[in-house]
Amino acid sequence: MARSEADLDEQAVNALRDYLRIPSVHPNVDYGPCEQWVRAQAASIGLPVRVARPAAPHKPVVIVTWAGARPGLPAVLLNSHMDVVPVYQEKWTHPPFGAERTEDGKIYARGSQDMKSNAVQYLEAVRRLRLKGFQPQRTVHITFVPDEEIGGVDGMAAFVKTETFAELNVGFAMDEGMAWPGDEIVIFNGERSNWKLEFICRGNPGHGSMLMDNPAAQRVRVILDRLLDYRESEKARIKHPLMDQGKVTCVNVTMLQGGVQNNVVPPEITIVADVRISPEKDHDEFVKMVQGWCDEAGDTELRIVQRGEVEGVTELNQSNKWWLALKSALENANEKIIPIICPGATDARFIRRLKIPAIGMCVLNNTPILLHDHDEFIYEKVFLKGISLFEEIIRNLTAV
Ligand SMILES: [Zn+2]
Numbered sequence: 316m317a318r319s320e321a322d323l324d325e326q327a328v329n330a331l332r333d334y335l336r337i338p339s340v341h342p343n344v345d346y347g348p349c350e351q352w353v354r355a356q357a358a359s360i361g362l363p364v365r366v367a368r369p370a371a372p373h374k375p376v377v378i379v380t381w382a383g384a385r386p387g388l389p390a391v392l393l394n395s396h397m398d399v400v401p402v403y404q405e406k407w408t409h410p411p412f413g414a415e416r417t418e419d420g421k422i423y424a425r426g427s428q429d430m431k432s433n434a435v436q437y438l439e440a441v442r443r444l445r446l447k448g449f450q451p452q453r454t455v456h457i458t459f460v461p462d463e464e465i466g467g468v469d470g471m472a473a474f475v476k477t478e479t480f481a482e483l484n485v486g487f488a489m490d491e492g493m494a495w496p497g498d499e500i501v502i503f504n505g506e507r508s509n510w511k512l513e514f515i516c517r518g519n520p521g522h523g524s525m526l527m528d529n530p531a532a533q534r535v536r537v538i539l540d541r542l543l544d545y546r547e548s549e550k551a552r553i554k555h556p557l558m559d560q561g562k563v564t565c566v567n568v569t570m571l572q573g574g575v576q577n578n579v580v581p582p583e584i585t586i587v588a589d590v591r592i593s594p595e596k597d598h599d600e601f602v603k604m605v606q607g608w609c610d611e612a613g614d615t616e617l618r619i620v621q622r623g624e625v626e627g628v629t630e631l632n633q634s635n636k637w638w639l640a641l642k643s644a645l646e647n648a649n650e651k652i653i654p655i656i657c658p659g660a661t662d663a664r665f666i667r668r669l670k671i672p673a674i675g676m677c678v679l680n681n682t683p684i685l686l687h688d689h690d691e692f693i694y695e696k697v698f699l700k701g702i703s704l705f706e707e708i709i710r711n712l713t714a715v
Pocket residue numbers: 396429430463491
């Protein structure tokens with residue numbers, strides 16, 4: 316049974332590179348090869364696999380389970396998504412699905428940070444713990460879900476509503492975090508809620524040569540002013556470029572629509588805004604404020620195209636024994652932690668909505684932030700360190 320550490324490292328890097336070479340890229344992802352890859356990994360570790368298909372036959376949720384000595388206790392869920400975002404091939408200096416390893420110890424591929432490395436770290440940590448004869452008290456489920464990058468509707472959002480998910484009896488979940496160029500490991504314990512707003516500004520139409528009263532553009536000016544003033548005031552609250560992102564509410568004008576011809580004053584112009592409301596902000600207050608802008612502009616209708624749910628936050632204090640277990644594993648390894656509200660969205664929100672504590676974390680410190688960017692890569696050394704860290708994390712979490 317004795318296998319050298321170098322052998323295990325080699326095996327882990329090969330597993331990662333194989334997984335990265337599967338082009339599970341949007342749109343129309345073929346998840347078949349990912350499912351096969353997980354099955355092969357699980358078989359080599361000696362663990363059973365179950366596959367749920369909560370939304371469609373071609374959208375599998377693959378579940379690898381390591382039964383604990385006390386299977387009645389709530390389990391630990393280690394989640395990752397199998398899909399990756401598209402690439403601009405010509406902008407890459409290494410093929411995005413080649414998983415090339417460079418002399419200086421980098422592995423280049425789409426998904427190397429977001430988030431196939433987590434998947435391999437979970438599996439390899441479990442492989443090593445088993446080789447060492449460790450027997451967890453709590454059960455560990457490692458899940459591989461589809462479609463996170465397109466909102467998770469047919470992935471985690473559907474999966475959490477199934478009987479299969481309920482049977483997993485999840486007590487605590489881990490999901491993705493993000494890279495950070497400093498020494499610290501970034502922890503996500505909550506997310507902002509995702510809103511899409513439309514302001515339909517109406518006014519008097521007519522010939523482009525006439526100075527009619529109240530054209531739609533006059534309403535547009537008021538709304539744009541208020542939106543951009545609010546944006547500036549929130550931006551001013553960002554003191555730390557990473558830590559404060561999720562504490563503020565983000566508004567961006569993403570589309571302006573209206574008009575048919577350059578000499579026709581249009582009766583209507585629509586402003587579309589992407590809004591991410593901080594969990595620290597009262598959502599109803601926000602809507603009231605925005606409605607106030609419409610009243611001020613006059614003849615402007617507010618349409619809430621997407622109403623974000625108020626997202627729960629996983630407490631990071633003495634009351635959360637899971638957090639204490641995770642934190643002590645990281646601190647024992649001398650890792651520093653930055654806990655933040657995730658500026659974007661991850662599948663962890665679907666788990667938190669069930670009142671199950673969930674924390675996002677990637678072991679990607681001292682690494683440039685390249686998720687969704689060209690030339691995404693991971694340092695092999697950091698990847699391997701992550702496996703050791705997850706070994707300790709799994710030891711601690713299953714002993715809670
Ligand atoms: Zn991701």
